[in-house]
Amino acid sequence: MSTHRTAGNSPEPETFRLSFRAARGAGAQRNRTQQVEPESVCDLELGYRTGSSDFQLHGRILCCQCGIPISPNPANMCVACLRAQVDITEGIPKQVNVHFCKQCERYLQPPGTWMQCALESRELLTLCLKKLKSPLTKVRLIDAGFIWTEPHSKRLKVKLTVQKEVISGTILQQVFVVDFVILPQMCDDCHRVEAKDYWKAVVQVRQKTPHKKTFYYLEQLILKHKLHQNTLRVKEIHDGLDFYYGSKQHAQKMVDFLQCTVPCKYKTSQRLISHDVHSNSYNYKSTFSVEIVPVCKDNLVCLPLRLAHSLGNISQICVCVRVTSTIHLIDPNSLQIAEIDGSTYWRYPFYSLCQPGQLEEFIVMDIDIVGDCNRVPGTGTISTRHTLAEVWVQKTSEMDTNRQYHCRTHLGHLLNYGDLVLGFDLVNSNLNDECVNKMNPQRVPDVVLIKKSYDRGRRQHRRNWKLKELDKDHEDMGTDDERQYLEFLEDLEDDDIIRKNVNIYRDSSKIPVESDTDDDGAPRISLAEMLDDLHISVDATGGEGADMID
Numbered sequence: 001m002s003t004h005r006t007a008g009n010s011p012e013p014e015t016f017r018l019s020f021r022a023a024r025g026a027g028a029q030r031n032r033t034q035q036v037e038p039e040s041v042c043d044l045e046l047g048y049r050t051g052s053s054d055f056q057l058h059g060r061i062l063c064c065q066c067g068i069p070i071s072p073n074p075a076n077m078c079v080a081c082l083r084a085q086v087d088i089t090e091g092i093p094k095q096v097n098v099h100f101c102k103q104c105e106r107y108l109q110p111p112g113t114w115m116q117c118a119l120e121s122r123e124l125l126t127l128c129l130k131k132l133k134s135p136l137t138k139v140r141l142i143d144a145g146f147i148w149t150e151p152h153s154k155r156l157k158v159k160l161t162v163q164k165e166v167i168s169g170t171i172l173q174q175v176f177v178v179d180f181v182i183l184p185q186m187c188d189d190c191h192r193v194e195a196k197d198y199w200k201a202v203v204q205v206r207q208k209t210p211h212k213k214t215f216y217y218l219e220q221l222i223l224k225h226k227l228h229q230n231t232l233r234v235k236e237i238h239d240g241l242d243f244y245y246g247s248k249q250h251a252q253k254m255v256d257f258l259q260c261t262v263p264c265k266y267k268t269s270q271r272l273i274s275h276d277v278h279s280n281s282y283n284y285k286s287t288f289s290v291e292i293v294p295v296c297k298d299n300l301v302c303l304p305l306r307l308a309h310s311l312g313n314i315s316q317i318c319v320c321v322r323v324t325s326t327i328h329l330i331d332p333n334s335l336q337i338a339e340i341d342g343s344t345y346w347r348y349p350f351y352s353l354c355q356p357g358q359l360e361e362f363i364v365m366d367i368d369i370v371g372d373c374n375r376v377p378g379t380g381t382i383s384t385r386h387t388l389a390e391v392w393v394q395k396t397s398e399m400d401t402n403r404q405y406h407c408r409t410h411l412g413h414l415l416n417y418g419d420l421v422l423g424f425d426l427v428n429s430n431l432n433d434e435c436v437n438k439m440n441p442q443r444v445p446d447v448v449l450i451k452k453s454y455d456r457g458r459r460q461h462r463r464n465w466k467l468k469e470l471d472k473d474h475e476d477m478g479t480d481d482e483r484q485y486l487e488f489l490e491d492l493e494d495d496d497i498i499r500k501n502v503n504i505y506r507d508s509s510k511i512p513v514e515s516d517t518d519d520d521g522a523p524r525i526s527l528a529e530m531l532d533d534l535h536i537s538v539d540a541t542g543g544e545g546a547d548m549i550d
Helices: 053-058 079-085 122-131 188-194 213-224 248-261 305-310 342-347 434-438 456-462 479-494 527-533 543-547
Strands: 016-021 031-036 095-101 106-109 113-115 140-147 155-165 171-184 201-206 231-237 240-245 264-276 281-292 300-302 317-323 327-330 337-340 352-354 360-369 389-395 405-409 420-425 447-452
Touching: 095 122, 106 122, 122 140, 122 155, 122 171, 188 231, 201 248, 213 248, 213 317, 213 479, 240 248, 248 264, 248 281, 264 342, 317 447, 389 420, 389 447, 405 447, 456 479
Parallel strands: 095 171, 201 281
Antiparallel strands: 016 031, 016 171, 095 106, 106 113, 140 155, 155 171, 201 240, 231 240, 264 281, 300 317, 300 352, 317 327, 327 337, 360 389, 360 420, 389 405, 420 447
């Protein structure tokens, strides 16, 4: 079977080829062919090869129907009379319906399979021929190909060449055209997407924190790995997200992905919808409840004493520098770092002492870099990305007083005299935590510095990149949500480790920059890094044009 195209909007006239097999003596040939190519369907003209030696040898006979001279054949009839007596295309429909889903651009292959096929492709020709599979069993298919039609005509024309043995072993060949009418029909997957209330499984992701940094990071991971393609609906609520799916397998795949990307735990439940007593089949709706650890980036935590000892005698007061598949902590007094996975956290749970919304602004009055200090045997790993320093700071809201605070910080590589820094004031805070109450008050620092402060308006104005977002059902973003999202964008600029897991796209509406830092020292994302992360998933001609390319 071959695939070819024939130019023109109307089918070509039918062509007949007559072959016969007869034994007329020992020296007679077994196969002779006669071809007629008429100028129109109604006006048939027989063509003979008068110069052939076969015709001169055997002569001619008269057709038993119309009496015109023809070459001898087993039927003793000309092609026109033979066609009038026998139609080998009888029973083969000349017009067939093909169903097409406009949403996902797939064709229906009965009984329930939907296929992605380009126009005039081999896959589409196979699908069309399968619609004629039963009628074509009575004839022999010689050739098949598309006849060009307008793409918007909702018609597919297929030119078929078939053969069939008729009277007295005569083989008749005929060419005809079958019209396939494209009818719109929504597939089951698209129907479930449009009917947003139809679902069989839901994944409820929750995190009991007032900040959404973890969810913003999780959203970018889902977009990068394309885990949102099978979702019927994504609904945003005040403390998490709900993902609706048409099958339990897709929901289980999302749960497995969450377990690999963020520290969490989950529970499963199902509700019986219907039961068929005859086939003993059950229809359930499944619910996966996923809970993420209630710790976000820039949170101040107090570890249980037993957990702190198991992590290399790290200090109980630590700062969460990032949350990926594990919780990354750092001790601001010794630069000791530790990682806590989900299973360890749920065995020894701890909570945030202070949230990012409680950060206060300090100004650096004096700073001294601390050299190599004596390490106690048995301690954990020391961070090489940070520098330990002793600083004197003063609140910007208390500049009219002489009150200053002394502390150690892990931000010695960023801070200089006169810089602004954000931190938590533990002296004037009411810490309601069981682990803090059991600690020696002298081991609780007065101030814990979290990050250096930059001009947010200037950073936002010079930001020449953007992120994609999930298509969620949510209300308008409030002022607090916009502030949290801007803080997440600043975290991406500050932390290159998190930035590697996120697809960052260049904002063409803004002029790209060539340097990685601003005049005020604020970190920025380089243009080369944005180009490396940029991924084009469609053809340059557009979504519709890309689908038509083989």
